[in-house]
Amino acid sequence: MAQLRIVIIDDSGLRATVLEEGLREAGYDDIQLVPPRGAFVARLERIAPDVVLMDLGSPSRDTLEEMLVVSRALAKPIAMFVDQSDEDMIGAAIDAGVSAYVVDGLRKDRVKPILDLAIRRFNAFSRMQTELDEAKTALAERKTIDRAKAILMESRKLGEAEAYALLRSAAMNQGRRIADVAEALITASSLLGGAQ
Amino acid sequence: MTPINIAFLPLTDSAVLIAAKEKGFAADAGIDLKLVRSTSWATLRDRLVYGQVHAAHILAPLAIAVTLGLSQHPAALAAPFKLSINGNALTMSPAFAAALDPDLHRRIEDPVAAAHDFATAIGLHHRKPIVGIVHRFSSHALMLRYWLAFAGVDPDRDLSLRVLPPSLMVEAMRAGEIDGFIAGAPWASVAVAEGVGELAAVSARIWQRGVEKVLAFRKDWMEAEAGTVDKVLQGLSQAAIWCDATENQEELAELLSRPAYVGQPADVILPQLTGHLVARLGELPVTVPDAILFHREAAAFPWRSQALWIYSQFVRWKMIEPSAKAERLAADVFRSDVYRRALGNAGVPMPGASMKVEGALAAPTAVGSHRGALTLGPDRFFDGREFDPHHIADYLAHLSAR
Numbered sequence: 386m387a388q389l390r391i392v393i394i395d396d397s398g399l400r401a402t403v404l405e406e407g408l409r410e411a412g413y414d415d416i417q418l419v420p421p422r423g424a425f426v427a428r429l430e431r432i433a434p435d436v437v438l439m440d441l442g443s444p445s446r447d448t449l450e451e452m453l454v455v456s457r458a459l460a461k462p463i464a465m466f467v468d469q470s471d472e473d474m475i476g477a478a479i480d481a482g483v484s485a486y487v488v489d490g491l492r493k494d495r496v497k498p499i500l501d502l503a504i505r506r507f508n509a510f511s512r513m514q515t516e517l518d519e520a521k522t523a524l525a526e527r528k529t530i531d532r533a534k535a536i537l538m539e540s541r542k543l544g545e546a547e548a549y550a551l552l553r554s555a556a557m558n559q560g561r562r563i564a565d566v567a568e569a570l571i572t573a574s575s576l577l578g579g580a581q
Numbered sequence: 582m583t584p585i586n587i588a589f590l591p592l593t594d595s596a597v598l599i600a601a602k603e604k605g606f607a608a609d610a611g612i613d614l615k616l617v618r619s620t621s622w623a624t625l626r627d628r629l630v631y632g633q634v635h636a637a638h639i640l641a642p643l644a645i646a647v648t649l650g651l652s653q654h655p656a657a658l659a660a661p662f663k664l665s666i667n668g669n670a671l672t673m674s675p676a677f678a679a680a681l682d683p684d685l686h687r688r689i690e691d692p693v694a695a696a697h698d699f700a701t702a703i704g705l706h707h708r709k710p711i712v713g714i715v716h717r718f719s720s721h722a723l724m725l726r727y728w729l730a731f732a733g734v735d736p737d738r739d740l741s742l743r744v745l746p747p748s749l750m751v752e753a754m755r756a757g758e759i760d761g762f763i764a765g766a767p768w769a770s771v772a773v774a775e776g777v778g779e780l781a782a783v784s785a786r787i788w789q790r791g792v793e794k795v796l797a798f799r800k801d802w803m804e805a806e807a808g809t810v811d812k813v814l815q816g817l818s819q820a821a822i823w824c825d826a827t828e829n830q831e832e833l834a835e836l837l838s839r840p841a842y843v844g845q846p847a848d849v850i851l852p853q854l855t856g857h858l859v860a861r862l863g864e865l866p867v868t869v870p871d872a873i874l875f876h877r878e879a880a881a882f883p884w885r886s887q888a889l890w891i892y893s894q895f896v897r898w899k900m901i902e903p904s905a906k907a908e909r910l911a912a913d914v915f916r917s918d919v920y921r922r923a924l925g926n927a928g929v930p931m932p933g934a935s936m937k938v939e940g941a942l943a944a945p946t947a948v949g950s951h952r953g954a955l956t957l958g959p960d961r962f963f964d965g966r967e968f969d970p971h972h973i974a975d976y977l978a979h980l981s982a983r
Contacts, residue, residue: 423758444746446623447716450653451744454717465627465653475631484627 390415392434396443400510407506421445426452437486438503463488481507526564533567536574582613583809588625589616589638591843593766593853594665594794596833597875598638601820603836610816621746622716630656636798638664642891644797645914646718649907659803660795661919662814663881668793668853668873669721669784670769673761674754678779680705685860689867692786692963696732703739711741713750713762720793721763723894728787731964754778766853767845773859774849780860785871790960792887814923821876830854878958879930883915886936886970893973897980930955939968
C-alpha cells in the first residue's frame, strides 16, 4: 500500500512541528508543512496530498474549501473527513481544533489513526500552551510580590518575612489575591514618589 | 436561565447578538447567551452542523447551501430570524478605481452607470482583476455577480474571484494580491481608512433590501426545542430594536469595537450604522440612509421569497441543477412560521404574508400586517427587475436573454 501524502496547514510553526513529529514516529514519512499565506493553494495543488490537516481556527479554511470545489489540478476530489458512525470522533476533532480533508475513496481505517493522532497532538499542544501561560503569569506575579516586599522593607523597616506576612494579611482582610495587593501597593508607592 | 451557544464571525452585522448579550435582552428572555467567535465560515458551519453550538450568525446563502448539500456535510438548517439587511460594499484599489467615475457620490448613487464603468475598467486593467469574496455562497458574491452581469460581465470568465476571510482582505490589498474585495462592514471602511482602497459600489444600491445574515439552527434541534427557540427570538427581537435606534449607535459601535467582538476601532464601525460612508480617504462621506437595517420594516422577518431569490441565483450561476425538490428545500430554510409563533405576542409588526414579489416597491409602502402598522421600504433591484417567487424559470430566462 502506497504511503499517504499528508499536508499540514498551520500558522503556528511549533504546533505543526509537534504534529509532524508525532506522525513521523507513527511511521508516516511523506509529510509537508504549508503555512496558509500567499499562494498556498497553488502549492497544495502541486503537492496533491491524500490528507490535509488544518487548524480549525485558521481563517484560511474558506480559501482552502473553495480550492477543493474549483481545482482542476487535483485528480480526485477532497472532502472533509466525516465518519458519520463516529460522532464522538468529530466532536473530539472540533474540540481539539483539528479539521481534516481526505481524498475521495480513501479507506476510513487508513485515515482514522492519522486523525486520532492529530487530535491527541493538538490537545497536548494546547495543554502545553496553557501551562506555559500559567508559568509566565506565576513568574510575573512573583516579581511583583518581590517588588512590593522591597518597598515595605525599606519604608517600614521590616524584615523580608514580616513584609510578606503584612502583604498576606492585607490580602486576606480585603479578600483579594496577594499579587493584586502587591500591584496596588507598587502603584500607590510610585504615585507618592516612593521607592521603586 | 437556559444556556445557549451561538457562533458568530467578527462583523458589524453580528450586532444584534452582541447587543442581546451585552445589553441584557437575552437574559431578560431567560437565555444565558454565550457567543463563540469564529474566524472562518467553514469553522462556524462545522460548529453548527456537528452540534458544538445551538445556532449561528450565518450568511443566508450558506445556510441554504448547507441544506442543499452544496457545502461539505449536508444538514437541514432552519433560519427563523434575519440578523441584518444590507451592509456590504465593494472596495477597489485606487489604480483600478481610477477608471471609474471620479465623483464618488455619482458612482455610488448610479449603480447602472457604475456597472458599465466597471466593465470598461476590467479591459483597461493591466491584468484580469482579482476580486476577493468571502465565500462562494455569500450574499456579497451573489450581489457582485448580479451587478456585473447586468453590464455584460461574466464573473467566472472576466474576473478572478478569490475567497479570503474578511479580516485578511485589507492585508491582501496592501500586498497587491487582490485588486478589490466585497465584504461586510467594517472591512470596506478599514480599507478606506488605511488608504488601500476606495468604494466602487454599496450593496444597498444594488438591491435596496438585500438579505444578509440570518440566525440558523439545525432544523431537528429547533423543532425539538420550540420553547427555547421562542425565547431566543424574543431576546434578539428586543436587541434588534435597540440596535436600530439612532441614539444607541455610538454605544453599539463601542460594544462592537471590543477585542472579543469585531476588534476594530469604533470610528470605522460607526459610519455603517449612521449611513455616512467615507468612500475615499480624506473626502466627505457619501450618505447611504439604508446602509444597514436590523429591525425597522420587519427586517428580521424571513420572507420565503428571499430564500427563493438566493436559490434562483444558485441556479443562474450553475451552482445547482434546478429541481422542484431543491426549490422547496431552499424556501423551507426561511421559517417565517417560527418567527410568527415566537413573536406573535411580542408587539412587533407582523407581515400578513410570507412571500412577496421582491424588488416591486419603488417607495415606502404600507402592507398587510397582523399587528401594528407595517411600512416596507423601497426594495428595488438596481436594474428594475422584479423577482416573482412563483415564476423562477421565467425570471431566469429573462436574465439570461439580456
